[in-house]
Amino acid sequence: MFELRQAEQRGKADFGWLQSRHSFSFAGYYDPAQMGFSALRVINDDWVAPGAGFDTHGHKNMEILSLVLEGNIAHKDSAGNTEVLPAGEFQLMSAGKGIYHSEFNASKTAALKFLQIWLQPNQLDGAPGYQQKDFGQRDGLTLILSPDGREGSLTVRQDALLYQLLLQDSAWQTLAVAPERKIYIHLIDGELNVAGHIVRAGDGIKISQQSEVSLTANRAVKALIFDLP
Known part of the structure; x- marks a missing residue:
């Protein structure tokens, strides 16, 4: 089963200093079909x-991943982490039993563009944690998150995997899907043919009940691929 949601169908928020597009229900945007x-x-x-x-605001029992697309994030949290996250790097904050943090555009002249991603953990009330890493720009699939930190990935408190996918024009990738697993693809750049479904920048596609998925780049692609329970 494939369910494509196009970028323009996402929820919208505009506060002047912040413009956001929500793939799922968040804050003032609510869609019972997109929870x-x-x-x-x-x-x-x-x-x-x-x-x-x-x-500064708080979180509890959530795995919060940030990926900077343009600019730099200045991060500070109650666990003592004070970092600057540049474009291309991934940051994972495990809120655990509770953490407070702030995030600001580190530049006074250039805009910041980033993805904020939340995963529900399967371990509650643990100690807060912080991880940050640049995984480079290697073609194909690069493992970003895993429950056991395999292949140098960030360790997430959930039975989930996250891959970065980079494909040049006309390149292809076959994605094997384990039984009972679900796949979600968020396209950052380019145009991707997902088993006949055309996915463009900002689009997301839910995939279930598949054992294998073919991926072909109609235009050079950067995407995130979630392998979920």
């Missing part, structure tokens, strides 16, 4: 004005 997919709860495509950002 997440398996353990994947939030994908927000955020644009933040120079010097602006999110003041």
Whole structure:
């Protein structure tokens, strides 16, 4: 089964300093048909004005992943982590039993664009954690998240895998899907043919009841692929 949701169908928020597109229900945007997919709860495509950002706020029992697409995030949290996250790097904050953090555009002149992704954990009330890594820009599939940190990936508190997919024009990839697993693809750039479904930047596609999925880049592709329980 394939369910494509196009970028323009996402929820929208515009606060001036922040413009956001919500793949799933979030804050003031509510769609009972879009409450997440398996353990994947939030994908927000955020644009933040120079010097602006999110003041200190709390989270509990959520795995929060950020990927900077343009610019730099200045991050500070109650566990003592003070970091700058540049374009191309992944940051995973495990909120556990509770953590407070702030995130700001580190530049006073350039805009910030990043993806904010939430996964529901399968371990509750653990100690908060912080991880950050640049996985490079290697063609094909690169493992970003796993429950056991395999292949140098970030360790997530959920039976979930996340891959970065990079394909050049006309390149292809076959994705094997284990029994009872679900796949979600979020396209960042390019145009991807997913078993006959055309997926463009900002689109998301839910995939279930498949053992294998063919992926072909109509135009050079950057995507995130979630392998979910």
